[in-house]
Structures are given as structure tokens and as C-alpha cells.
Amino acid sequence: KQEVTQIPAALSVPEGENLVLNCSFTDSAIYNLQWFRQDPGKGLTSLLLIQSSQREQTSGRLNASLDKSSGRSTLYIAASQPGDSATYLCAVKFWNAGNMLTFGGGTRLMVKP
């Protein structure tokens, strides 16, 4: 069974700290991996999409890396701010799963002022 796991489930850091969120997946045959942000009571906002042929993607203070062979992706957030507080979800599109995403359980991040 293809699974996506995110550890830790929750993280609390002081403002200004650089942090890394982890995502692991059980099958290296993937189309791509997508990182989302979800604020309480809101929909998911796409942050970064990494194709299987790519090693990393960057957007502002965010950097996502992909290592297919080890089944891992990391989301690096530089100089964290209280506004970064949200739940971060990792989702993988596996080759044999049609056009569907498999989601991790998410990491709930709190950045304290």
C-alpha cells in the first residue's frame, strides 16, 4: 500500500528560526510531490510542486527538496514568522494511482512571537 507520512505531527518554534518539515513516502515511482498550507477552517493553498525529475523548488522563504530513492521530501522555511503558523500537508502523485494524490497527515506548525 502506498503511504505518505509526515513527522512530527506538531511543531512549535520561536519566531526567526529556520525549520524543516519532513515527508516520507513508501514508493519511489512518483509523478510529483506537492506541498500545501492549510489555515484553520480554510482550504488548501498550494505552496510548491516538485516533479519527479527535479531535486528542489524554491518560492520566497520556502525551499522543498525531493529524494525519490530514499522516499523523502523536506520543506525548509527560512526565518519563520508568526504568519507561517498553519498546517502543512505533503501529497504525492504515484505513477499507478491515476490522477490522484495521496496525502500525509500534516504537520501543525506554530511560530511564537
Next chain:
Amino acid sequence: SQTIHQWPATLVQPVGSPLSLECTVEGTSNPNLYWYRQAAGRGLQLLFYSIGIDQISSEVPQNLSASRPQDRQFILSSKKLLLSDSGFYLCAWTLGQGPYEQYFGPGTRLTVT
């Protein structure tokens, strides 16, 4: 640019009542459409996906159904709601088959009383 709408934003319904949630995508043609549910403290569960009009697949058995009366409209329905149907319902779209990014709507909060 593409936009995805969902309504209503919030809904409180008694057990046994019918349900109709709507999702509409603007700015694209023939999108793949998805319905997800996010129950309290749980991850995202894919309910239905559609690759075209009258082409809908169900991922889990339940008392919910989906229809796609128009290319960019996706409806989630139930004839009789259960308490366990409470949750946050999210609609999403992506461009056809392939390594495309998935985009989510703002969601509908359903409380069954």
C-alpha cells in the same frame, strides 16, 4: 486565471435531511474534479473524482453521491445525512491526466445535528 468556488461555506443540517454541495471552476476546460472530506482530527479522504461529464469514480462506500452536470460543475449529494457525514468538504481540480498541480476550493463546513 483559474478560480474555484464552493458553496455554501457553512451548513448545519439535521440527521436524515438531504444534502447538496456545489463546486464550480472558472478559467479552464475539461478539468479533473475531486471531492475530499476532512473530518475533525483526521486527514484528507478522497470521496469522488471525475475526469469528464458523467465520468465519476467513487473511492469509498458511503451514503454520498456525486454528479457532474456541466464540464466545470461538480455536485456532492446525499438523500439522508448521517451524523458521521459531518466534516469539512473540499473540492479540487487539476488539468487532465499528468503531472499537474492540484488546486483546492475554500471548502464547506458541514455539521449534522
